[in-house]
Amino acid sequence: MSTPVRAATLSEFVARAFVAAGLPVADAQTVAALMTEADLQGSDGHGVIRLAPYVRRIRAGGINRQPDIRIVEERPATALVDGDNAMGHLVMSRAAAIAAQKARTTGIAWVGSRLSNHAGPASLYARMALPHDMIGLYFAVGNANHLPPWGGLDMLLSTNPIAVAIPTAHETPVVLDMATTVAAYGKVKAKAQRGEPMPEGWMVDRQGRPLLDPARAAEGFLLPIGGYKGYGLSLIVGLLAGTLNGAAMGRDVIDFNQDFKTTTNTGQAIAMIDLNAFGDPQAFKRRVDTLVADLRASERMPDVDRIWLPGEQSHAKRVAYGRDGIPISAALRLALDGVAEELGIAPLP
């Protein structure tokens, strides 16, 4: 059971909650808008569902409400941003703005963060390149380790996601947003909530045997995509987004689902490539459109109705939910009502 709520209504409620929790109004609105955008595109595991744990972290002192987000290292095409333990959405919005400004001059820019926090779905930030006629790339260290090195048992790595957004002319932008594990941990939690078994290939136990019962998730770990390749990718993303920036990586990553007080020292990185630096942007975008059309027109396997391009399904949701409202489940509404009561604000209408 879920009922639709208009994006503006949802965003306004979330902003009120953050103001009540002590964030400045402008910051509260920025975070609320990005969380709502996550739900709008169907990234509901990284959207408004996070309000309760975010508020819990803020109230526990695990987030700096008055941060001084600043550049601590800078070159013409790079910056290292110290997030001062702000909400991650604020840090990465700032990082994206810096990247776009620099890339306009230098052709590409790369901005890393440390002392940041969970910032929602990776694609939000990669997509910030699109209005600038730029390609966006985003990398992040996940906020809990669920992946051991290949052949190992110690969970030293996370789902470390990659997102890339590519401008198009008339087609939907190509937006890839993927964890480097077969399943994101949020999907495991969703299976547990619904009491459904996991498909084989998501997790294994400590003997390497398939683990299908999501209630036993703590006894095993996620599998990386492509076996040792996904292990390597997760490691590389962590080195680029975490270690390079002096952010937490490996054994320094805390589980932010268990610990609401310790500074996460989250690391992320965003890069933008200006299409103008590689010739006529319109010509590029037309080439992407042609490629997209070719892929979509491919002959299909039996029982396949449609070839999807990365980003098309989230775009379709953005259109539908923007028109009809964002579906809010009874469970989520209950959680949001709880936050409202705790903060002494009016509930989501």
Add this chain to the structure above:
Amino acid sequence: MSTPVRAATLSEFVARAFVAAGLPVADAQTVAALMTEADLQGSDGHGVIRLAPYVRRIRAGGINRQPDIRIVEERPATALVDGDNAMGHLVMSRAAAIAAQKARTTGIAWVGSRLSNHAGPASLYARMALPHDMIGLYFAVGNANHLPPWGGLDMLLSTNPIAVAIPTAHETPVVLDMATTVAAYGKVKAKAQRGEPMPEGWMVDRQGRPLLDPARAAEGFLLPIGGYKGYGLSLIVGLLAGTLNGAAMGRDVIDFNQDFKTTTNTGQAIAMIDLNAFGDPQAFKRRVDTLVADLRASERMPDVDRIWLPGEQSHAKRVAYGRDGIPISAALRLALDGVAEELGIAPLP
């Protein structure tokens, strides 16, 4: 059966072959050194085994022996290099040098190529960042399409590889070099040569059923890593390395194993990030060493002898083959003898 050949001996022979095929001496030596380096690190599918097809392409007029490799678009941190249909090794060596020079000033640089050609293993170029205390990233469009879009049957995508090289203090550099398919096509060909079945998960037939007989490889296609995720990764790599540069991508990619005459218009991209732009490079490299040691020390699954880091196995080969010589199989020697005879040069000693 294989006999060891010293790297210098092998490289000298390959250079002589290219000179006999019409490449200028300096270019022949550059290509020969990189091909030998590929074999030295165990990337034997992309090394000297390619001499015969490379020479065949040069003699068929499919490679420009006197290319004018030049920058056609440039910003402070980016360049687009027109390879003028040169051997890919020459184009990407030049691109890497440009990237290193620019990144020293700007913090990061990104150099793309078009009208390039197959350049050997991706890691060769990512590794060129290491002596500069830089991180190297390399992306390439594969030279034959073996992958359909997810759910499709038309092979519009290739194994489009990614390589990333990360400097370390005392540990072996972390070097990831991976195709975005579960198996590279060269591994399928190797299975066919040895008459061995492929493991399930490498290829499927046009009904989506596992294809295990490598002799039937033409009836099916490679599987991407992580299903639709690997499809998305392959597409993104192709957009970054091919489409952005005006190089071939999708239906424009020719199969260079079948067609030795048509210009491949291969696209690649190399990026370098200067460690100095993110703080003290030594401190970063020590952090990587610590992470590597932590991963290696992980408790292991039953029957796992050792946790490997990406790049360690190729490093071990580089050390062993540098000391003992590169193992050259009887079949490869026969092929090299054939090239020597065809070109009228002395065979490999």
